[in-house]
Amino acid sequence: MGSSINLEEIATKLGGDELRFEQENVADLLGRSNTSFPGAQPVSFARYHLDELQNVDYFLCEKTDGIRCLLFLSQFIAEGGIPQESHFLIDRRNDYYYISDDFLHIPKHKDGGGFHTGTLLDGELVLQRTKDGGQRLAYLIFDLLALDGENLTSRPFDKRYGRARELVISPFKHGAGQFASQMVFDLQLKAMETPYAAEMMFREKIPQLPHGNDGLIFTCVTTPYVSGTDEHILKWKPPHENTIDFRLQIDSFPLLEDEEGEYEDWDAKPEISLLINHGGDGGYKYFAMLSLTDEEWEAMKALNEKFDGRIIECFRDAATGAWRPKIEEGQGVPRFRDDKKDANHISTVNSVLDSIKDAVSERELIEAAPKIRAAFKQRLAAKQAQQKEEQRRMAEMEKKRREAKMQHQQQQQQQQQTMKQEVPMNRDAEDMDDGPGYED
Numbered sequence: 044m045g046s047s048i049n050l051e052e053i054a055t056k057l058g059g060d061e062l063r064f065e066q067e068n069v070a071d072l073l074g075r076s077n078t079s080f081p082g083a084q085p086v087s088f089a090r091y092h093l094d095e096l097q098n099v100d101y102f103l104c105e106k107t108d109g110i111r112c113l114l115f116l117s118q119f120i121a122e123g124g125i126p127q128e129s130h131f132l133i134d135r136r137n138d139y140y141y142i143s144d145d146f147l148h149i150p151k152h153k154d155g156g157g158f159h160t161g162t163l164l165d166g167e168l169v170l171q172r173t174k175d176g177g178q179r180l181a182y183l184i185f186d187l188l189a190l191d192g193e194n195l196t197s198r199p200f201d202k203r204y205g206r207a208r209e210l211v212i213s214p215f216k217h218g219a220g221q222f223a224s225q226m227v228f229d230l231q232l233k234a235m236e237t238p239y240a241a242e243m244m245f246r247e248k249i250p251q252l253p254h255g256n257d258g259l260i261f262t263c264v265t266t267p268y269v270s271g272t273d274e275h276i277l278k279w280k281p282p283h284e285n286t287i288d289f290r291l292q293i294d295s296f297p298l299l300e301d302e303e304g305e306y307e308d309w310d311a312k313p314e315i316s317l318l319i320n321h322g323g324d325g326g327y328k329y330f331a332m333l334s335l336t337d338e339e340w341e342a343m344k345a346l347n348e349k350f351d352g353r354i355i356e357c358f359r360d361a362a363t364g365a366w367r368p369k370i371e372e373g374q375g376v377p378r379f380r381d382d383k384k385d386a387n388h389i390s391t392v393n394s395v396l397d398s399i400k401d402a403v404s405e406r407e408l409i410e411a412a413p414k415i416r417a418a419f420k421q422r423l424a425a426k427q428a429q430q431k432e433e434q435r436r437m438a439e440m441e442k443k444r445r446e447a448k449m450q451h452q453q454q455q456q457q458q459q460q461t462m463k464q465e466v467p468m469n470r471d472a473e474d475m476d477d478g479p480g481y482e483d
Contacts, residue, residue: 048110048168048169050112051140053180053228054140054141054227055141055142066137068115068117072161072192073196078137080135080136080137081113081270082111083270085277085278086272086274087398088259088279088280090401090403092277092403095277096239097415100264100422101262101277102200102264103235103238103241103261104236104259105248105258105259106258106259107183107254108169108254108257109254110382111135111167112182114131114133114166115139115162116129116149116160116163116164128148128160130144134382135384136382137384148219148222149211150214153217153218155217155219159191160191160192161192162187162211163188164182164184164187165184166184166186167185167233169181169255170254171229171253172253179228181231182231183231183233184207184231184232185233185260186204187204187211190210190211195268196267196270197268198267199265199266200262200267203268212231215230235262237416238415241408242409242412245409257280257281259278259408260279262276272390272391279403281405282399282402283361285395285399286369287319287357287391288387289317289318289319289354289387290318290319290320290327290353291315291333291350291351291355292351292352293313293315293350294314294316296313297311312335312337315332315333315335316330317357319387319388320386322388325389327386332365333366334360339376354380354381356380357369
């Protein structure tokens with residue numbers, strides 16, 4: 044569902060100096076020395092992460108099947124020196140797409156006034172089903188990197204999320220909600236749950252979602268935002284959704300022969316290699332062959348598009364071990380990740396393979412929930428006890444401060460009273476005549 048969204052249909056793609064200018068603005072905002080894509084990337088959920096969830100606080104949310112984008116809120120100076128808000132979607136290829144204030148308004152205040160600048164949101168652009176049977180684009184926020192010029196990446200996740208809720212989403216709902224249907228997309232905050240809520244997610248929440256879903260995301264509550272791979276963002280997927288993004292390479296087509304000799308049949312299904320990214324001088328190397336049905340090839344041909352060199356999302360068939368393309372829901376064609384510039388790195392591939400080999404099932408996540416809950420509650424009780432002790436200590440300090448202040452005031456009053464008593468005695472002394480005396 045995600046890759047069916049074409050960003051160029053809803054925004055203007057930047058290039059050249061304009062692109063570099065905005066990339067540098069984002070880098071400066073985050074205090075980064077390079078202009079590469081600043082978004083965090085999760086790691087695949089492995090069996091040892093069950094222990095991690097018992098030992099460290101995490102939030103849980105559904106993994107939306109959309110296009111991962113950052114949303115950069117900025118401004119430009121229009122004619123007459125009037126500031127105008129501007130917005131940029133940033134995909135994982137680090138391409139920037141401009142959205143004018145004619146199509147999107149994210150107010151700074153609940154009355155709809157003002158707008159954010161120097162603000163960078165992290166989220167997912169997704170096509171949602173509406174109650175009337177239609178479809179509507181929505182941007183689902185799950186993190187906040189910077190707000191109104193303040194770099195928040197060093198803050199813990201719960202604080203960043205809280206600011207997104209109170210200072211971005213709340214003003215939007217109050218100040219722009221009535222106009223949201225006229226905007227290029229709606230703005231929503233992705234709901235966070237406790238880390239032991241897996242059963243509720245599987246049984247209740249995910250079946251009711253108005254958009255596609257391909258798993259769960261666990262995010263550590265206390266860690267800062269990390270550009271690139273973040274070991275504290277855990278991506279759990281069911282077996283058929285545990286995918287790898289390969290670079291597709293068409294090798295050869297079947298040969299036909301007639302009286303003029305042999306030639307390739309370009310209508311027939313070709314041999315297709317899947318390549319993975321080894322980075323740096325390693326370049327791209329062969330990993331496996333793509334297993335494609337005749338029907339899938341015919342659907343691909345009907346698109347009349349170039350396929351060689353594109354990024355394709357694949358899963359490993361549990362029965363055969365073959366690598367199969369993930370099929371777009373309702374379209375019957377393989378999912379091409381045109382939002383990504385490169386295929387998965389070998390480190391990511393190995394992580395996914397480990398996750399497949401040592402996969403944690405839905406049932407195991409649910410069975411682990413009681414232990415995760417008990418540990419979570421124990422840490423929460425300890426934290427509340429610590430806060431209560433800190434409040435008691437602060438109250439004791441405040442009591443001592445008040446007592447010291449009262450004692451000081453009493454001392455001052457005593458000194459003033461003593462001075463009042465001494466003043467008349469001095470006046471009597473001054474009134475005495477120490478000159479010559481006469482007696483009758």
